[in-house]
Amino acid sequence: MGSIKTLSLFSGAGGLDVGFHMAGFDIVACVELETKYCNSLEANKKKGNFFSPTTNIHNIDIRNFDPHLYKNSGIECIIGGPPCQTFSAAGRRSGGVIGIQDLRGQLYEEYCNILDVIKPKVFVFENVYGLPGASNGEPWRQIIKAFSEHGYELHAEVIDAADYGVPQHRERLVMVGVKNGSYQFPMPTHGPDSLNGPSLVSVEEAIFDLQIPGELKTKGLGGLYGHLLPEVPEGLNYAFFTAEMGHPEPVFAWRSKFHDLLYKANRKEPSRTLKASPGKFTGPFHWNNRHFTIEELKRLQSFPDKYEIVGSYGQCVEQIGNSVPPRLAFCIASSVKEQIFSHSKEKFKFELRPAPFKSTFRQRQRERSQKFKDIAAQAIKEKYGSLTKYIDPEAISPKTEKFYISRPNKFTRQVSDKKGKAGVNFSQIVLTETAAHIRIDMDEQPVTLSSSIHLELKVSGLKKYLPRFDTLTLSANINSTEEIFYCWKEIEAALVERSKFFTLIDIYGHYANRGDVVNIETNLTNPTQTKLIKAIEFFSQTTNCGEFIPEERMLEVLAISSSELEEIVETMRALRYDIRTWLSHPIIGKGKIICTYPFPLLSPKALVESKVKFTNTEEYSI
Structure with a gap:
């Protein structure tokens, strides 16, 4: 079976594209609004990294993109997810966003229009995990209805990227739409939900060879909160300094900040989700009380080392944080290829989820929360000698x-x-x-x-x-x-x-x-x-x-x-x-x-x- 011609929408820095390329898909064209993201796509195209010399990079608003350019061109797959801020927790906190009443939340309609013109066998739509529950589920119901009316059978799951070998807990909604036939999501490849697979990939395992031997811990970042970072135990965040965590001298109210404020990665576990627009005090931070390097962040997002992200440090962090982890994309792409495009009777490379399968990543998340309280209690006891200081x-x-x-x-x-x-x-x-x-x-x-x-x-x-x-x-x-x-x-x-x-x-x-x-x-x-x-x-x-x-x-x-x-x-x-x-x-x-x-x-x-x-x-x- 030859390469499967694919159109990439909302391409970003190319995380989804890289994973699909590695699974045998040919990215014919990318559509991306932001020039800085297109610069990264062009740089890798020029070097022949995961894009062919003939891949077209359209630096354009999707509402101005003409899909007729690729009508009857043999494209069988479309991939991509619209901007997620309008449905994300971060978006709700920062601006009071309200789903499909935000113009960005209506871009799925453009997606449907492109499907109508190109008529691929399958599409893969990716977005934030909170989409199905946003605004009491109404936006999700409208999106499902729209895609269904365009002739696709839909299969959707919320997936934690860590369960597929990414050294980062990143919950994302993945929807696969199939024109003819059916689809089942692959079983996790790593962790307790996998079929005898390896353990989840830790931060340390992912970046060990990038570390400087004998690197000393810094004294913090300076500024309003930076001096607190050295006190934060690995795996915890600003909540370490709250009364709810038992701190005798609270510095923050419970849930008063984004959960990534002062978040220090636990080197023995996957990191929390990387953010696209972190502030000075936003993690994940390295256990030596510093920001991760771009090379380290690429590893945590599972980008291949040779894949180039172009721009300043902040621009690169944004592009990496907004990307789909290529490793997760590869697993989904391989599963799509085997089920939709392969007629082989051989055993699937990725085992399919049985009907009664239910992921345990949310349960594990709750268990981690309790573990964090135990870690905080021990750290507080070591520093203060007592967990409480009562004053009458x-x-x-x-x-x-x-x-x-x-x-x-x-x-x-x-x-x-x-x-x-x-x-x-x-x-x-x-x-x-x-x-x-x-x-x-x-x-x-x-x-x-x-x-x-x-x-x-x-x-x-x-x-x-x-x-x-x-x-x-x-x-x-x-x-x-x-x-x-x-x-x-x-x-x-x-x-x-x-x-x-x-x-x-x-x-x-x-x-x-x-x-x-x-x-x-x-x-x-x-x-x-x-x-x-x-x-x-x-x-x-x-x-x-x-x-x-x-x-x-x-x-x-x-x-x-x-x-x-x-x-x-x-x-x-x-x-x-x-x-x-x-x-x-x-x-x-x-x-x-x-x-x-x-x-x-x-x-x-x-x-x-x-x-x-x-x-x-x-x-x-x-």
């Missing part, structure tokens, strides 16, 4: 301090025990500590009585993170809504000074996946009670944040028009409230609004807008 709040004597705050700029506060000069704006702070409670009384100086705003604010549920305190209240007289920001600056300072936490969000938790321990209630009064103040008060409650709210409800609650709401949202964003609509995040679509936190974002880098831009948002309004 009643035994703490009440304490009051008075000081003054001046601000050279918005994000800088200077503390003094003396009042500011006449005519200079400053804040008078009286901070009182009593049993389990912090009280802050704050007065802006001078106060303009005719337009002053009185703010009463309560933060509760702190005890898990601040052993001495459970609640904080702030009472403030301020001159304008802009000064609410400074009130929260004082709250953050008071909490950080009395804990090991670094920021207010570290204590409160990430809006999309909070443990709902810390609660915030706010009351604002002003002689005029403007609609803006009413809106700020509404969104300054935990109960009104972190979830999408229909615009109709907001118009009713605030008694305003749509245009007034747009103006209020714009003003609140200027006040550094992370309130999002389709104007700041087009992927949300019209008709919804979300405020992520019940307080303004205090970091100068925290407030962002979506990088996704649509050419015509009217077409995708909801």
